[in-house]
Amino acid sequence: MTDPAPVDPGDDSSPVLALDIGGTKLAVAVVTADGTTHGSLVAPTPHTGDWRVAVDLLFDLGRRALARAGLGEAAAVGISCGGPLDAEAGVLLCPPHLPGWIDVPIGPLAAEAFGAPFALENDATSAAVAEYRLGAGRGTHTMLYLTVSTGIGGGAVVGGALHRGAAGNGGEFGHITVHRGGRRCSCGRRGCVEAYASGTSIAARAREALAAGAESALGVLTAPTAADVAAAAADGDPLATAIWAEAVELLGVAVTDLVNVFEPDAVVLGGGVTRSGAMLLDPVRAQVGAEAMTPAAGAARVALAALGDEVCVVGAGLIGHALLGGVDPTGPPRRAHHHATPTTPPPRGITLATIGSDTMSDWLATQLGEHRSVAEATGDLAEEIRAAGELICTRLAAGGTVWSFGNGGSAADAQHLTGELVGHYRRDRRPLAAVTLSTDPSAMTCIANDYTYEEVFRRQVEALARPGDVVVAFSTSGRSPNIVTALAAAQRRGATTLLFGAGDGGPAGMHADRALLVPAKSTQRIQEMHTLMLHVISEMVDAWAAGEEPTA
Template sequence: MTDPDPFALPPAGSPGPVLALDIGGTKLAVGVVTADGSSHGLVVEPTRREDGWRVVTRRLFEMGRRAVELAGVGPVRAVGIACGGPLDAPSGRLLSPPHLPGWTDVPIGPLAADAFGVPFALQNDATVGAIAEYRFGAGRGTTTMLYLTVSTGVGGGAVINGSPHRGAAGNGGEFGHLTVHRGGRRCGCGRRGCVEAYASGTSIAQRAREALAGGAASSMSALPTVTAADVSAAAAAGDPLAVRVWAETVDLLGAAVTDLVNVFEPDMVVLGGGVTRAGAMLIDPVRALVAREAMAPAARAARVVPAELGDLVCVVGAGAIGHDLLAEADLAGGLTRNLRVERAHV
């Protein structure tokens, strides 16, 4: 007896798993996600974006094939894709993500559909992170939840009254580009004073390096290169320069979260991303600032908590939007191989 084809499409209505692709600027993460939010067959590799999008996408799809084989949980029925924007979700195109230079008008969705013979769903990575934490992580049981990822950049997503907020053009939730310092540091988006220009890991490290280059005394001067993790560790040890950089970071991140709490009045704000590995050093001052400065009813309602899903958040979220696609298709009368699939020529 021959083994079943892991890419053969099951009947409509089947809760079959979804292949999840998370495309980051530094790493690619691929897994197979079942309807309960569990991930299987995880494969992670460096993006090596300098190779160009054609080479990277071929490698991404090969990772997808390996993940399906490793997972061993049955054939996949869809592929969900998480990537930073801007993007055009319905057509499956990446427009010009800043973290992927040269990836302009890349038809990643149609390419994935072509590669795996199943329909695709594409969403901004922070939006799928919000969906994942809402359904399977820290936000379980909430009604309105905000999610901020504080990492290389600062991204965000919202679930409002149980529904993900995507915005009119599908790129809503750019919480990293709230202005917290008018005329301040230049952000990667081109504007000045965005919270990303102060709270991201990139900015934390850069501000420390600038101060060191200007002659500031610090224990970090002995390091070959300074990272955000180095700054948080030095701040915890009482290094004056690191304490100053860290204080500015949590103050301006807290200001942005306070504004969001006032606007959305959520049940919960979930903070994730690599910078939050600092733990209470980051969460506690942000939580305190929200409690002190947000409008009283909103401050009482909103809990500020760390994310639960860690590095798997966008894989789980990409799987979730794939399952949503299948549910919508099955309600509409069944899934066919051609649903949202178009041939892509590159």
């Protein structure tokens, strides 16, 4: 691992076009090497289901900003966006705040549109660079930056060097667990600080409480925001006060954990939620002072960001200048081109003649060992599996239909499930209503040809699924666009969604009412557990339909 380079924008004086992609807004500006912005423009982020619409708007804003600034063509393009992302390749992998933006090659697209090299960086890391050089972190040796906005993210400058992590996605401070087994986060996990202290979560908690009948001054608002909750808490409203108090307390827990790990000179808090000022800052400061492990950690200065709404744009611009100046604060210099994927040559020395019984025994022992380990861990999902089986039984009993789909081997798993339902598992009982969407070649090829493959399941779900149905998706990664969009469509249709997935469920997990997530990374082990779980559910459904008790 190479040592991180110093946070230095270089000495380039050419204009850099800075693009910031947020969940609610797109912001662009031309940034000079001193961090000054020119020709700034902002527009709401369109959420149409097609990321190309937003990218077209972003690039149009960029062209207009260049024209307004009057400083000439862009010498580089600095791009800021929430992760996860592949900074070197310039690809947005699956940012939770941008549903449907999966494997989007934003860097190469920008390089082609503006004829300049690109630098892609996580938005919170971009903000950290800006605050460290020009804002509240100026003059510090080690600084942590947290943005508390739609989501929560961050960046760390340690010893004057920006730390991005091994793959460039370090700084996901919003996913520090502060309440194990707590609220579902946008990442698919539970109990993250983002699920309690982000603007989105604060507003959601207020709406949930009002919908449950809680009395509050917020009740006169159609859709209260985090700012509304803060204002009501300042006025002494009991509901708002309780929501706000828990949010800032758990934010303080996360900040204290970070202070204990990094022992920084300063922690800088930015983002829309921090506009509440002392209502947020004072409790966090108090918690850090009281619970830090060492005097040095407890002495860390906790301050609000100084650069305002343009902090990510300024940071993206500075990182673009660093690229031009040959001093890239995020690692080795990057250039705007696609990178060929190296291929691994086939193993030498192994032929059918050399695969004897001993070799096969070793292979089998390895595979069985992995299988047993994952199967044992999957046993912890017993309650989730029972709930999934109960869901299917109750919806079928009420006249609902089970719709299933998946890609590749997961498509076969989807067919396997519906086969057990329409046919039978082990008992002679009545057939049950279940259909696999990946088995209609006319619909699949028509939709893929006339639209995109991303639409092949979504359009079928929108045509067929009804309230009371169960829509079941199988995905080992949780990242396939056609899976994610179809589950989202099912929820909009009022159907209940069930995901057979793995890990944290990925973007698909965000649209799953219930999820059976195998604790494994190996595709083959995940699929083996999917088969095991669908067999257990089939036994449960079989027994229910036959009026018997399930058997082992």
